[in-house]
Amino acid sequence: MKWTETYIPTLREDPTEAEIVSHRLLVRAGFIRKLAAGVYNYLPLMQRVLLKISRIVREEMNRAGAQEILMPVLQPAELWQTSNRWETVGKELMKMKDRHLRDLVLGGTHEEVVTFLVRGEIRSYRQLPLNLYQIQNKFRDEIRPRFGLMRSREFLMKDAYSFDANEESFKISYKKMIDAYFGIFKRCGLDTKMVESDTGAMGGKAAHEFMVIVNTDGGENIIFFCDNCDYAANIEKATSIEPAAQEKAGSRNRLQKIPTPQMKTVEEVTGFLNVPASKLVKTILYTADGKTLAALIRGDRQINETKLKNILKSINLEMADPLTVQKITGAEVGYAGPVGLKGVKLIGDKELLLMTDFVTGANEDNYHLINVNLERDFELDLVEDIRNASPGELCPQCHKDRLKTAKGIEVGNTFMLGTKYSRALNATFIDEDGQEKFLIMGSYGVGITRTAQAAVERFHDSSGIIWPVPIAPFSVEVLPVNIQDEKQREAAFEIYNGLKDNKLEVLLDDRNEHAGVKFNDGDLIGIPLKLIIGDKNLKDNKIELKTRCNNETILVDRGEVQEEVTKVLRKLDKK
RNA sequence: CGGGGUGUAGCGCAGCCUGGUAGCGCACAUGGUUUGGGACCAUGCUGUCGGAGGUUCAAAUCCCCCCACCCCGACCA
Incomplete structure (x- = not known):
């Protein structure tokens, strides 16, 4: 192509709309232009990149035995109501009504549609395994679109769906996709790390994500990994082994209530009392689908709401509002504690079992308790892992090395769906033994547009983009x-x-x-x-x-x- | 949804406080000189000042309502 005959509107200055480097560069170099928040035009250079990535994806998917199809973007609401995702995915769904006021959905993913499709056609184990995929625009009503193509409301994605007769066969299908994914990203010039992830609203048994590791602000996800073994997980999923408490049986001093005027945050309280944050237990009230509960965790740790949500099997989990906190604890936010707390379930992090003589709120304005001990002073209704892992903790898999963290961009994911969708949509087949069984499913996504931007985030310098050869325009x-x-x-x-x-x-x-x-x-x-x-x-x-x-x-x-x-x-x- | 911010020429911005002719740089057009890391001269074009309402003799400017976009947070298949 000749430059004078190609639409390449480069900018001399950095666009003010863009925050992270890859977004800035894609706009400045004339690859993308914004139409609305989270909605972009792909210009000629961008389209060339997307076509190249798509081509690599097609070749690798086809090689893995998957077949390309094209499903509708426009989907009836009933399908989503049947799988219950009308509720669980809720606000992320781009919903609309037609002239007859019928509810419609702009597809953000196609589990329901593809299951509906095959349920009429797949009758025998002889037709399995089957893997169907498509490359298509997806829609998600993101709460806050940002970072250009990283979190947009309309984006290009490859989604694949596998159907198997039994677990053994499914494992092979899943492995094929994982191998294909490593191949795809490698051919795009990107090294990826596969990490365990939460299944989220997708449901199913287990899931993995493919991450491009970056050390820029564009890395939205934090991953944990072990150098000694192959353990790797994202922050939602990662667990750790805390070294056994050295002085678990240590002193058990007398419970005391002491004034802590205007001291509300962990920092303020521990600073005032001159103890490390690890000697404090914070009590955080949550509302899960309308029910209030208290989550307890060591002062220097962070609650992992995904883990909490999964334990509670709740759809909506959010921190309780100040009024509720006041009502339950009798004190303003900042003085909640487990001792004497009535009317809510107490869910404690496992780590609490290792703690003695800790600090908590006193459920009274301007007071905290010291020398609090489990069992003696209060009891937990549930003890679970409800916190984020921390770097430096022991690997939960090999128990030998310490966990490290890195920032990553998720460019692909794979889900072991089990029979969640086939059950919901009654997609069955007759197995070898003559029995009618539910199809075992997997779903697999590659964010095409996001992969392109991840490449820019990974490969650039102060002058601009440095495309890997295979996906350069x-x-x-x-x-x-x-x-x-x-x-x-x-x-x-x-x-x-x-x-x-x-x-x-x-x-x-x-x-x-x-x-x-x-x-x-x-x-x-x-x-x-x-x-x-x-x-x-x-x-x-x-x-x-x-x-x-x-x-x-x-x-x-x-x-x-x-x-x-x-x-x-x-x-x-x-x- | 909560907090903060922005909206003036294609792009980046000034003007608003203290009401009175809408401006600068880049880009663009024409002519000329230039050509190894974002040239120069001359001439020229470009505006519903985000939208609606109000105050006023007079509103980009003051008041009110709305909208869009950006940032932080909640959220994230």
Whole structure:
């Protein structure tokens, strides 16, 4: 393509709308333009990237035996009511009504639709296993869209659904998808880490996420992993082993109520009493589907609401409002404690079992209790793991090494759905033994648009994007320093046409601009390889070949450009 | 949904406090000079000042309502 004939609206300044680097670069380099909050136009360069990623995804999915289909975006509400996700997914669903006031949904995922589809067609185990996938725009009514394509309301996704007759067969299907996913991201130039994740509103037995590790603000997810074994999980799922309490049987001093005027937060209280936060137990009131409960956790830990939600099997879990807190504890927020607390279930974190003589609120304004002990002073209704793991704790799998954390961008996920949807929609088949059984399902997603942005978040420098070769919008950019110069112009077109004949994707910057503009724009849009055609080198019949990733420059003879480009591209691709 | 902020030319912004001619830079157009890292000269074009209502002789500016967008939080298949 010639630049003058392509729609590449680059910006000289950083867009103010963008916060993280990948979002800024995609806007600035002319890849995307916002239409509304969380809704984007994909411009020619972006579309080329998306097509490349999609192509890789297709090839790997097909290789894994999946078949491409295309399902409707528009879906009847009844399907979602049948699976109960009309309720559980609730506000994330993009809902609408047609002229007859019938409820419709813009699909955010297709478990219901695909299950409905196969239930009429799959009757025998002989037709299994089956894996159907599609690449399509998805809709989610995000509470707060942000970070460009990272959390948008309409986005491009590959979703696949597997159907198996039994667990053994399902395991094979699931493994095939995992292998395909590693292959997909690797071919996109991205290293991914697979982590255990919560199943969330998707339901089912277990789930995994594929993370691109970044060290920028774009990494929205925190993952925990062990270097000694293969344990890896996201923060919602991660657990840990706390070293056994050294002085569990330690002192048990007399329970005391002491004044803590205006001290409400963990920091204030522990600072005032001069004890570490780990000696305090915070009591946090929650409302779960209308019922109030108290969650207890060590002062320096954080409640993991996903774990709590799962334990309670609740749909809506939120912190209780100040009025409720006042009503239950008899004190304002900041003085809640378990001793003498009536009318709510007490759910304690496992770690509490290791604590003695701790500090809690006294359920009275401006007072806390010290030397509080379990059993002696109060009892828990439930003891569970309800906190986030912390870096440095022991790995729950091998018990040998300490957990580390990293920030990641989720680009893919896989769910072991079991029979959740087949049961809800009554999708059965007749097995070998003549019995009617529910299909065992899995679902598998790759965020195409998000993968593209993750690549930018992962690969960029102060000048712009550095696309991995396999997903770059073009492989080569031809840059004549001065297009007005007849010789440069002639050489540029000769090389451009030659590369095109060699089936390379090449962009010719034929704009009548200063060299600086073209260099800067070239760096910004991140084409892996630049061929610079300038006066000085052309006199010696040389062309300058420059890589985007490390600014390596070599001079090659004009006649050998084609071979040299192929060679360098191959080398870059291997990286 | 709660808190904070912004909305003026295609983009980035000033003007608003203290009401009275709507401005700057970039971009764009024409002509000319330039061309190895965001050129220069000259001329020119570009506006429902987010929307509706109110106060006033007079509103971008003051008051009220609404909308959109951004940031923090809650949320996140």
